[in-house]
Amino acid sequence: MRIAFVGKGGSGKTTLSGLFARHLARSGAPVVAIDADINQHLGAALGLDEDELREVVPLNTGLAEIKEYLRGDNPRIPSVDAMVKTTPPGSGSRLLRLLGADPVHARHVREVAGVRLMTTGVFTEDDLGVACYHSKLGAVELYLNHLVDGPGEYAVVDMTAGADSFASGLFTRFDMTFLVAEPTRKGVSVYRQYKDHAAEFGVPLAVVGNKVAGEDDRLFLKEHIGEDLLACFGHSDWVRAREQGRHTGDLEPEHRLALGELRIAVDSRTKDWETFQRQAIEFHLRNAHAWANRSTGQDLSAQVDPDFRHGPAALPAHPEPGTHSAPVG
Ligand SMILES: Nc1ncnc2c1ncn2[C@@H]1O[C@H](COP(=O)(O)OP(=O)(O)OP(=O)(O)O)[C@@H](O)[C@H]1O
Ligand SMILES: [Mg+2]
Secondary structure (H helix, E strand, O other): OEEEEEEOOOOOHHHHHHHHHHHHHHOOOOEEEEEOOOOOOHHHHHOOOHHHHHHOOOHHHOHHHHHHHHHOOOOOOOOHHHOOOOOOOOOOOOOEEOOEOOHHHHHHOEEEOOEEEEEOOOOOHHHHHOOOHHHHHHHHHHHHHHEEOOOOOEEEEEOOOHHHHHHOHHHHOOOEEEEEEOOOHHHHHHHHHHHHHHHHHOOOEEEEEOOOOOHHHHHHHHHHHHHHEEEEOOOOHHHHHHHOOOOOOOOOHHHHHHHHHHHHHHHOOOOOHHHHHHHHHHHHHHHHHHHHHHHHOOOHHHHOOOOOOOOHHHOOOOOOOOOOEOOOO
16 A cells, blocks of 8 residues: 655654554554655654665665666567656566565665665755756656555655645555645645645545644644544654654554554555556656657657556566565564
């Protein structure tokens, strides 16, 4: 299952992504956490120090290798240069299993607190000025487009703030999107923006209140969000202590309960591989027309394999040696 955390800047996306990933990992589930935000803070939230963070190999430093691996011997993708961030898998492409023993996971995963962290990499001033930030998420999009994840396996993605997440098709690649909202007018205004986009594309969305200080706060959220309000987190002394470099005991029981509610919401989803692949193709075609055909000098709509059915059935019956799932632990 793929889970995105979105919301206003500073609302607590990174904090809750980290807590949720740890919560899942503690139960023994395989968990990949992906930092897909401009400000890369998920590693620190999970407990990596600066030296350890420097050792993580960001996905976007290995983009060419990732493309080379994923295109496999798909005849519709004759070279790495023809593979863009939205190129969907087709017959001959290599699919990924969550934490499979493939070169992508082998190179980019860093384990912390039982969670396997991957990062997109930092963004320099130049990147933000010239290249579009979303192009930096190309590796995440390719990863999710080629991933065959099952129930009980989780990819938790800490997304960028606000409505920026809609600029690419990435927001349609999730089984559940958690919108983190503080009990303020700004907090709920992001929800309204997101809700319309989500409805348009049939994206499952639930709101998680954060920094909810009492009953008035909860009622405020309930009034503005209604049914979509799934759970609320209050101020956590445990989170604050970690921010101060102190590591004390366990997360508060009420916050563990709230994390449990998030998990139930995710686990109650059924995977819809057909919609997923249809949307991947839709965004690929848009992307091809918008810039990618021009930029590659090719007609990228020819990459769409109409006979390809995504999902577990598309995995090879006999995986290549060494590509079975890596043991968790
Ligand atoms: N429930 C909480 N209890 C205590 N502190 C919290 C809680 N949620 C978030 N914080 C603190 O609030 C600050 C902002 O949280 P966080 O970095 O998770 O937000 P964000 O949405 O990821 O921000 P950005 O948009 O900058 O990425 C952090 O210092 C974090 O420790
Ligand atoms: Mg953040």
